[in-house]
Amino acid sequence: MKLKIAIQKSGRLNEDSVKLLKECGIDFSNSLNKLKTDVTNFPLEILFLRDDDIPQYVADKVADIGIVGENVVAEKQKEVKTLEHLGFGKCRLSIAIPKDKRYGGLKSLNGTRIATSYTNILAAFLKRNKIKAEIHEISGSVEIAPGIGLAEAICDLVSSGSTLFTNGLKEAETIMKSEAVLIANPKLNKQELAIVNKLIFRIQAARKAKKNKYILLNAPNKNLDKIISLIPGMKSPTILPLADKGWSSIHSVVLEDEFWEVIEKLKAYGAQGILVIPIEKMVI
Ligand code: PRP
Numbered sequence: 022m023k024l025k026i027a028i029q030k031s032g033r034l035n036e037d038s039v040k041l042l043k044e045c046g047i048d049f050s051n052s053l054n055k056l057k058t059d060v061t062n063f064p065l066e067i068l069f070l071r072d073d074d075i076p077q078y079v080a081d082k083v084a085d086i087g088i089v090g091e092n093v094v095a096e097k098q099k100e101v102k103t104l105e106h107l108g109f110g111k112c113r114l115s116i117a118i119p120k121d122k123r124y125g126g127l128k129s130l131n132g133t134r135i136a137t138s139y140t141n142i143l144a145a146f147l148k149r150n151k152i153k154a155e156i157h158e159i160s161g162s163v164e165i166a167p168g169i170g171l172a173e174a175i176c177d178l179v180s181s182g183s184t185l186f187t188n189g190l191k192e193a194e195t196i197m198k199s200e201a202v203l204i205a206n207p208k209l210n211k212q213e214l215a216i217v218n219k220l221i222f223r224i225q226a227a228r229k230a231k232k233n234k235y236i237l238l239n240a241p242n243k244n245l246d247k248i249i250s251l252i253p254g255m256k257s258p259t260i261l262p263l264a265d266k267g268w269s270s271i272h273s274v275v276l277e278d279e280f281w282e283v284i285e286k287l288k289a290y291g292a293q294g295i296l297v298i299p300i301e302k303m304v305i
Protein backbone atom coordinates (compact mmCIF):
# COMPACT_ATOMS: atom_id res chain seq x y z
CA MET A 22 0.00 0.00 0.00
CA LYS A 23 1.07 3.54 -0.75
CA LEU A 24 0.39 6.90 0.77
CA LYS A 25 -0.41 9.89 -1.44
CA ILE A 26 1.23 13.21 -0.66
CA ALA A 27 0.14 16.46 -2.31
CA ILE A 28 2.72 19.17 -2.87
CA GLN A 29 2.56 22.48 -4.71
CA LYS A 30 2.92 22.16 -8.47
CA SER A 31 4.63 25.50 -8.95
CA GLY A 32 5.15 28.56 -6.80
CA ARG A 33 6.85 29.54 -3.59
CA LEU A 34 6.69 26.15 -1.84
CA ASN A 35 7.37 23.81 -4.74
CA GLU A 36 11.15 23.80 -4.77
CA ASP A 37 11.62 23.46 -1.00
CA SER A 38 8.94 20.75 -0.78
CA VAL A 39 10.76 18.71 -3.42
CA LYS A 40 14.06 19.36 -1.68
CA LEU A 41 12.73 18.22 1.69
CA LEU A 42 11.41 14.94 0.26
CA LYS A 43 14.72 14.30 -1.47
CA GLU A 44 16.60 15.00 1.76
CA CYS A 45 14.39 12.31 3.30
CA GLY A 46 15.92 9.89 0.79
CA ILE A 47 12.77 9.77 -1.34
CA ASP A 48 13.58 9.17 -4.99
CA PHE A 49 11.37 10.58 -7.74
CA SER A 50 11.53 12.55 -10.95
CA ASN A 51 9.78 15.90 -10.96
CA SER A 52 9.15 16.95 -14.50
CA LEU A 53 7.09 20.12 -14.61
CA ASN A 54 4.17 18.83 -16.64
CA LYS A 55 3.48 15.78 -14.52
CA LEU A 56 0.42 15.59 -12.32
CA LYS A 57 1.68 12.68 -10.24
CA THR A 58 4.78 10.62 -9.87
CA ASP A 59 5.63 7.34 -8.23
CA VAL A 60 8.34 6.78 -5.66
CA THR A 61 10.26 3.54 -5.91
CA ASN A 62 12.13 3.46 -2.61
CA PHE A 63 9.36 4.60 -0.22
CA PRO A 64 5.62 3.75 -0.10
CA LEU A 65 4.60 7.11 -1.49
CA GLU A 66 2.96 8.64 -4.54
CA ILE A 67 3.40 12.37 -5.13
CA LEU A 68 0.61 14.56 -6.49
CA PHE A 69 1.48 18.01 -7.84
CA LEU A 70 -1.43 20.40 -7.19
CA ARG A 71 -2.30 24.07 -6.78
CA ASP A 72 -1.50 24.93 -3.16
CA ASP A 73 -4.95 26.43 -2.61
CA ASP A 74 -6.55 23.07 -3.45
CA ILE A 75 -4.36 20.94 -1.20
CA PRO A 76 -6.44 21.22 2.05
CA GLN A 77 -9.58 20.15 0.16
CA TYR A 78 -7.86 17.19 -1.48
CA VAL A 79 -6.43 16.07 1.86
CA ALA A 80 -9.80 16.50 3.62
CA ASP A 81 -11.44 14.40 0.87
CA LYS A 82 -8.62 11.83 1.09
CA VAL A 83 -7.74 12.19 -2.58
CA ALA A 84 -4.34 12.77 -0.99
CA ASP A 85 -3.60 11.36 2.48
CA ILE A 86 -1.12 14.05 3.44
CA GLY A 87 0.11 17.34 1.98
CA ILE A 88 2.67 20.10 2.26
CA VAL A 89 1.11 23.56 2.26
CA GLY A 90 1.38 26.97 3.92
CA GLU A 91 -0.36 27.57 7.26
CA ASN A 92 -2.00 30.55 5.58
CA VAL A 93 -3.81 28.26 3.14
CA VAL A 94 -4.78 25.82 5.93
CA ALA A 95 -6.23 28.70 7.97
CA GLU A 96 -8.07 30.20 5.02
CA LYS A 97 -9.65 27.02 3.65
CA GLN A 98 -10.96 25.75 7.00
CA LYS A 99 -11.06 22.12 5.86
CA GLU A 100 -10.91 19.07 8.11
CA VAL A 101 -7.19 18.43 8.15
CA LYS A 102 -4.65 17.90 10.91
CA THR A 103 -1.37 19.81 11.08
CA LEU A 104 1.35 17.29 11.95
CA GLU A 105 4.64 19.11 11.62
CA HIS A 106 6.09 22.57 10.97
CA LEU A 107 8.65 22.37 8.18
CA GLY A 108 10.68 25.56 8.63
CA PHE A 109 10.50 26.87 5.06
CA GLY A 110 8.11 29.09 3.11
CA LYS A 111 8.12 31.64 5.88
CA CYS A 112 5.90 34.64 5.16
CA ARG A 113 3.17 36.74 6.71
CA LEU A 114 -0.33 37.71 5.76
CA SER A 115 -0.55 41.47 5.95
CA ILE A 116 -2.75 44.42 5.18
CA ALA A 117 -0.98 46.89 2.90
CA ILE A 118 -1.84 50.38 1.73
CA PRO A 119 -0.38 52.75 -0.90
CA LYS A 120 3.02 53.88 0.34
CA ASP A 121 2.26 57.59 0.02
CA LYS A 122 -0.76 57.29 2.36
CA ARG A 123 -0.29 57.84 6.08
CA TYR A 124 -1.44 54.83 8.09
CA GLY A 125 -3.66 55.97 10.94
CA GLY A 126 -3.88 52.63 12.77
CA LEU A 127 -6.49 49.87 12.65
CA LYS A 128 -9.42 52.27 13.08
CA SER A 129 -8.52 54.03 9.86
CA LEU A 130 -9.53 50.87 7.99
CA ASN A 131 -13.18 51.51 8.92
CA GLY A 132 -15.22 52.17 5.80
CA THR A 133 -12.45 51.13 3.39
CA ARG A 134 -12.52 48.43 0.73
CA ILE A 135 -9.86 45.72 1.18
CA ALA A 136 -9.03 43.41 -1.74
CA THR A 137 -7.89 39.89 -0.86
CA SER A 138 -8.05 36.22 -1.69
CA TYR A 139 -7.94 35.48 2.05
CA THR A 140 -11.53 36.44 2.83
CA ASN A 141 -12.02 34.10 5.81
CA ILE A 142 -8.88 35.11 7.67
CA LEU A 143 -9.45 38.79 6.93
CA ALA A 144 -13.11 38.69 7.98
CA ALA A 145 -12.18 37.05 11.28
CA PHE A 146 -9.43 39.61 11.86
CA LEU A 147 -11.73 42.57 11.16
CA LYS A 148 -14.44 41.13 13.39
CA ARG A 149 -11.99 40.52 16.23
CA ASN A 150 -10.87 44.13 16.01
CA LYS A 151 -14.38 45.53 15.50
CA ILE A 152 -13.49 47.10 12.15
CA LYS A 153 -16.21 47.56 9.55
CA ALA A 154 -14.59 47.32 6.14
CA GLU A 155 -15.75 45.91 2.84
CA ILE A 156 -13.95 42.77 1.69
CA HIS A 157 -13.42 42.44 -2.06
CA GLU A 158 -12.57 38.91 -3.07
CA ILE A 159 -9.98 38.66 -5.87
CA SER A 160 -8.27 35.41 -6.72
CA GLY A 161 -5.01 36.70 -8.17
CA SER A 162 -2.84 39.83 -8.59
CA VAL A 163 -4.43 41.39 -5.53
CA GLU A 164 -1.59 43.93 -5.33
CA ILE A 165 -2.87 45.90 -8.32
CA ALA A 166 -6.27 46.63 -6.72
CA PRO A 167 -5.41 50.00 -5.12
CA GLY A 168 -3.71 51.22 -8.32
CA ILE A 169 -6.83 50.63 -10.43
CA GLY A 170 -9.17 52.14 -7.85
CA LEU A 171 -10.78 48.88 -6.77
CA ALA A 172 -9.80 49.14 -3.12
CA GLU A 173 -8.02 51.36 -0.60
CA ALA A 174 -6.03 48.47 0.87
CA ILE A 175 -5.12 44.87 0.21
CA CYS A 176 -4.57 41.83 2.40
CA ASP A 177 -2.01 39.44 0.92
CA LEU A 178 1.04 37.33 1.60
CA VAL A 179 4.34 39.09 2.03
CA SER A 180 7.57 37.17 1.81
CA SER A 181 10.50 39.27 0.60
CA GLY A 182 8.26 42.34 0.25
CA SER A 183 9.24 42.89 -3.36
CA THR A 184 5.69 42.47 -4.71
CA LEU A 185 4.45 45.22 -2.41
CA PHE A 186 7.41 47.42 -3.24
CA THR A 187 7.06 47.16 -7.01
CA ASN A 188 3.36 47.99 -6.70
CA GLY A 189 3.91 51.09 -4.56
CA LEU A 190 2.42 49.56 -1.42
CA LYS A 191 3.58 49.33 2.20
CA GLU A 192 2.72 46.96 5.01
CA ALA A 193 0.31 48.38 7.58
CA GLU A 194 -0.78 45.41 9.75
CA THR A 195 0.43 41.84 10.08
CA ILE A 196 -2.49 39.44 10.49
CA MET A 197 -0.70 36.13 10.71
CA LYS A 198 2.71 34.52 10.29
CA SER A 199 2.99 31.41 8.23
CA GLU A 200 5.35 28.64 7.15
CA ALA A 201 5.01 25.34 5.34
CA VAL A 202 3.43 22.52 7.34
CA LEU A 203 2.72 18.84 6.84
CA ILE A 204 -1.02 18.21 7.01
CA ALA A 205 -2.94 14.95 7.07
CA ASN A 206 -6.41 13.61 6.67
CA PRO A 207 -7.69 13.15 10.25
CA LYS A 208 -8.97 9.63 9.59
CA LEU A 209 -5.87 7.77 8.46
CA ASN A 210 -5.81 4.10 9.44
CA LYS A 211 -3.06 2.35 11.40
CA GLN A 212 -1.10 1.26 8.33
CA GLU A 213 -1.25 4.73 6.81
CA LEU A 214 -0.20 6.35 10.07
CA ALA A 215 2.80 4.02 10.26
CA ILE A 216 4.03 5.36 6.90
CA VAL A 217 3.35 8.96 7.97
CA ASN A 218 5.37 8.43 11.13
CA LYS A 219 8.23 6.99 9.13
CA LEU A 220 8.20 10.08 6.93
CA ILE A 221 8.04 12.46 9.92
CA PHE A 222 10.97 10.63 11.50
CA ARG A 223 13.02 11.27 8.35
CA ILE A 224 11.88 14.90 8.12
CA GLN A 225 12.97 15.54 11.70
CA ALA A 226 16.34 13.88 11.11
CA ALA A 227 16.95 15.96 7.99
CA ARG A 228 15.92 19.20 9.72
CA LYS A 229 18.01 18.53 12.81
CA ALA A 230 21.02 17.77 10.65
CA LYS A 231 20.68 21.14 8.95
CA LYS A 232 20.64 22.96 12.29
CA ASN A 233 23.81 21.24 13.50
CA LYS A 234 27.41 21.00 12.38
CA TYR A 235 30.00 18.36 13.11
CA ILE A 236 33.02 19.93 14.80
CA LEU A 237 36.55 18.55 15.25
CA LEU A 238 39.34 20.34 17.03
CA ASN A 239 42.58 19.91 18.92
CA ALA A 240 42.57 21.02 22.53
CA PRO A 241 45.17 21.38 25.26
CA ASN A 242 44.35 18.82 28.00
CA LYS A 243 44.47 21.45 30.72
CA ASN A 244 41.36 23.12 29.26
CA LEU A 245 39.53 19.93 28.32
CA ASP A 246 36.73 20.34 30.88
CA LYS A 247 35.99 23.90 29.83
CA ILE A 248 35.97 22.98 26.16
CA ILE A 249 33.71 19.96 26.72
CA SER A 250 31.17 22.15 28.50
CA LEU A 251 31.10 24.43 25.44
CA ILE A 252 30.41 21.60 22.98
CA PRO A 253 28.56 18.90 24.91
CA GLY A 254 27.31 17.29 21.67
CA MET A 255 24.52 14.72 21.51
CA LYS A 256 25.49 12.65 24.53
CA SER A 257 29.03 13.76 25.21
CA PRO A 258 31.93 14.52 22.89
CA THR A 259 34.44 11.92 21.71
CA ILE A 260 37.94 12.57 23.03
CA LEU A 261 41.01 10.93 21.48
CA PRO A 262 44.58 11.47 22.66
CA LEU A 263 46.92 13.09 20.15
CA ALA A 264 50.45 11.73 19.61
CA ASP A 265 51.59 15.10 20.86
CA LYS A 266 51.46 14.74 24.71
CA GLY A 267 49.19 17.14 26.53
CA TRP A 268 46.78 17.46 23.61
CA SER A 269 43.52 15.77 22.62
CA SER A 270 41.28 15.68 19.59
CA ILE A 271 37.63 16.43 20.35
CA HIS A 272 34.69 15.46 18.08
CA SER A 273 31.23 16.85 18.74
CA VAL A 274 28.23 18.65 17.25
CA VAL A 275 27.38 22.30 17.56
CA LEU A 276 24.24 24.27 16.75
CA GLU A 277 24.55 26.43 13.64
CA ASP A 278 23.05 29.41 15.53
CA GLU A 279 25.59 29.21 18.35
CA PHE A 280 28.49 28.42 16.06
CA TRP A 281 30.39 31.74 15.91
CA GLU A 282 30.03 32.45 19.58
CA VAL A 283 31.28 28.97 20.48
CA ILE A 284 34.27 29.23 18.11
CA GLU A 285 35.40 32.45 19.77
CA LYS A 286 35.35 30.83 23.20
CA LEU A 287 37.07 27.65 21.97
CA LYS A 288 39.90 29.72 20.60
CA ALA A 289 40.19 31.59 23.87
CA TYR A 290 40.68 28.20 25.61
CA GLY A 291 43.51 27.35 23.24
CA ALA A 292 41.67 25.12 20.73
CA GLN A 293 43.43 24.70 17.37
CA GLY A 294 42.80 23.12 14.00
CA ILE A 295 39.05 23.57 14.23
CA LEU A 296 37.16 21.79 11.43
CA VAL A 297 33.43 22.24 10.90
CA ILE A 298 31.60 19.79 8.65
CA PRO A 299 27.97 19.66 7.49
CA ILE A 300 25.89 16.75 8.76
CA GLU A 301 23.64 14.92 6.33
CA LYS A 302 21.23 13.15 8.70
CA MET A 303 20.94 13.23 12.45
CA VAL A 304 19.09 10.72 14.62
CA ILE A 305 19.21 11.24 18.35
C1 PRP B 1 2.36 35.49 -2.71
C2 PRP B 1 1.61 36.81 -2.81
C3 PRP B 1 2.54 37.73 -3.54
C4 PRP B 1 3.89 37.16 -3.29
C5 PRP B 1 4.63 37.94 -2.24
O1 PRP B 1 1.94 34.60 -3.68
O2 PRP B 1 0.37 36.66 -3.46
O3 PRP B 1 2.26 37.73 -4.90
O4 PRP B 1 3.74 35.82 -2.84
O5 PRP B 1 5.98 37.58 -2.18
P1 PRP B 1 7.14 38.69 -2.07
O6 PRP B 1 6.84 39.50 -0.84
O7 PRP B 1 8.40 37.89 -1.92
O8 PRP B 1 7.12 39.51 -3.30
P2 PRP B 1 2.11 32.99 -3.57
O9 PRP B 1 3.52 32.60 -3.79
O10 PRP B 1 1.50 32.47 -2.32
O11 PRP B 1 1.31 32.47 -4.81
P3 PRP B 1 -0.25 32.24 -4.98
O12 PRP B 1 -0.92 33.28 -4.15
O13 PRP B 1 -0.45 32.38 -6.44
O14 PRP B 1 -0.52 30.85 -4.50
Ligand code: ZN
Nearest residue numbers: 032071072073
Ligand atom coordinates in the same frame (compact mmCIF):
# COMPACT_ATOMS: atom_id res chain seq x y z
ZN1 ZN C 1 -1.82 29.93 -3.71
